[in-house]
Amino acid sequence: MVAPFPRGVSAVQVWDDDIYKAMAHPIRRVIIESLYEKGALSFYELLKCTVLLNHGKLGFHLRTLKGFIEREPSTMKYRLTERGQLAGELIWDIRFRMKKGGPNIAHEPTRYVQRLKLGDHAILFYDTADIQHEMCFPFLKAGLLKGEAVVYVTSENKLRSEKKRNPKIRDKR
Numbered sequence: 001m002v003a004p005f006p007r008g009v010s011a012v013q014v015w016d017d018d019i020y021k022a023m024a025h026p027i028r029r030v031i032i033e034s035l036y037e038k039g040a041l042s043f044y045e046l047l048k049c050t051v052l053l054n055h056g057k058l059g060f061h062l063r064t065l066k067g068f069i070e071r072e073p074s075t076m077k078y079r080l081t082e083r084g085q086l087a088g089e090l091i092w093d094i095r096f097r098m099k100k101g102g103p104n105i106a107h108e109p110t111r112y113v114q115r116l117k118l119g120d121h122a123i124l125f126y127d128t129a130d131i132q133h134e135m136c137f138p139f140l141k142a143g144l145l146k147g148e149a150v151v152y153v154t155s156e157n158k159l160r161s162e163k164k165r166n167p168k169i170r171d172k173r
Contacts, residue, residue, distance in 0.1 A: 022068050022087055027052065027061050029091060032080065035069060036088025039146070040077035089115075113139045129161075 022028055027050050034049040035041060041049065043058070052058050062069065068084035071077070080088055113135045116122055126132045136152070143150045154162050 018067060018083075019087060019090070022065055023091075025061065025064075027057070028065055031061060031065060031078075032068065032084060032087050033091050035078060035080045035084065036092065040072060040075065040079040042077050046078060 030050050031046060047058050050058060068081055068087055069078050070081050072079060116139055140150045140152060
């Protein structure tokens, strides 16, 4: 049996080396962030995201990100692999913590909700309508921006106040 890693080198060390190499250049970080936020993108769309004028440079960075990104043969669009998703989450976490000045427990539920993907399940218990809206509407908005169908169900007696809070809500009775 052949060892998957050189003798004395662990999977964690290989991952560390790979992630450091992937994150070492700002263009590669922009590529990972763009794919993390927008999903699959074409070469031209990535070129616009990175503000590069040189196709060769973008190609170099895409090749360097092997294992973090892959190209879908049918659409010719690039997307993140599972490792790339982890790298995207790492970048997202760092940016979030930098913006907020460090970890803040009050924002943890919001971060969780913002990361939910199609097929995920969650339940939310809340004390106030403000917390409910802070959690629900970013998730619903993200779904709409991705072209997904979104349903928001509320009791009839709260429908009027919901419409005042968000005038774009349509009543589908």
